[in-house]
Amino acid sequence: MQNRTLARGIAIATLAAFASGPSLAADKLRVGKASPTSSPMLPVDVGVKTGIFARHGLEVEIVNFGGGAKLHQAEAADAIDIGVGAGPELALIAKGSPELAICNATLPPLFIGIAVGEDSKLRSLAELKGAKLGITSVGSLTYWLALELARVRGWGPDGVTPVAIGGEPAAIVSALRTHAVDAAIVATALAFEMEEAHQGRLLEAVDYEGNMSSGTIFATKKLIASNPDAVRRFIAGWLDVIAFIRANKAETVKIAAEMNGFSEAVQTREYDLTLPMYSSDCKFDAESLATLQRSFADLKLLDGPVDMKTLYTEEFLPQR
DSSP states (O other), X not given: OHHHHHHHHXXXXXXXXXXXXXOXXXXXXXXXXXXXXOGGXXXXXXXXXXXXXXXXXXXXXXXXXXXXXXXXXXXXXXXXXXXXXXXXXXHHHHTTOSEEEEEEEESSOTTEEEEEETTOOOOSGGXXXXXXXXXXXTTSHHHHHHXXXXXXXXXXXXXXXXXXXXXXXXXXXXXXXXXXXXXXXXXXXXXXXXXXXXXXXXEEESOTTOOOOSEEEEEEHHHXXXXXXXXXXXXXXXXXXXXXXXXOHHHHHHHHHHHHOOOHXXXXXXXXXXXXXXXXXXXXXXXXXXXXXXXXXXXXXXXXXXXXXXXXXXXXXXXX
């Protein structure tokens, strides 16, 4: 009896020693976001704020960028390890950027919509034939979405007239107010904020082109080679974050409002609109890949066709 008591005491003391000792350091990942406030980037902030990435043994440092080009320049320069951007940026991998897409994070771009001014009489996308449509810049995703609207509707290449107005909210509001454009392709959250301020309204979210990997996660080839397990754990953490977002509306809305500065009322509408776009498995579906390949050709991003399978990998996705 005394021997069993002694053995038990030694075991408890040994466990206590391990518990009080130094814990294994988490792998640090520098994670870049192409936009500080865009909804496809929201899971990064949620994963950090809730400790989900930490539970996967990752210390995530968030680095914000002003667009996809700067994000991928940082990946090429080894300034970040993982980037969250948009599907059309896969064209940069075809041009030699040392990275691979590792997760098809969001499918249709429901975080983008077509907005009109407060006094506009337009009520549907069908009424936009021949319209001047505000975009951020020629060659951008919003430019392609304008062309795609005309293609899907069968209006021909001149079905709408894209007008570059930049991406600043004040410039967008001004262009709509002065009728420099009839409508503009904008972030849906901005359209909701415009409604609050009686400056405009959302006509419709952009879903006419279907899936297109509108949010995509990229990893540098250096990270893939040196620490593939960290890549695998990041994807596992990301998918846990998506499950959290689906199950915890109030907390997600609060984190999103802190991230992008919109009111919780705006962010609640954004949550309801965009929730269906988040992928639950990160897989690159055939529709997304076909849409992206068409966008490469339309925007003249590449000199010719490319084998899409060379631009992404699914080896880090959970085996389910």
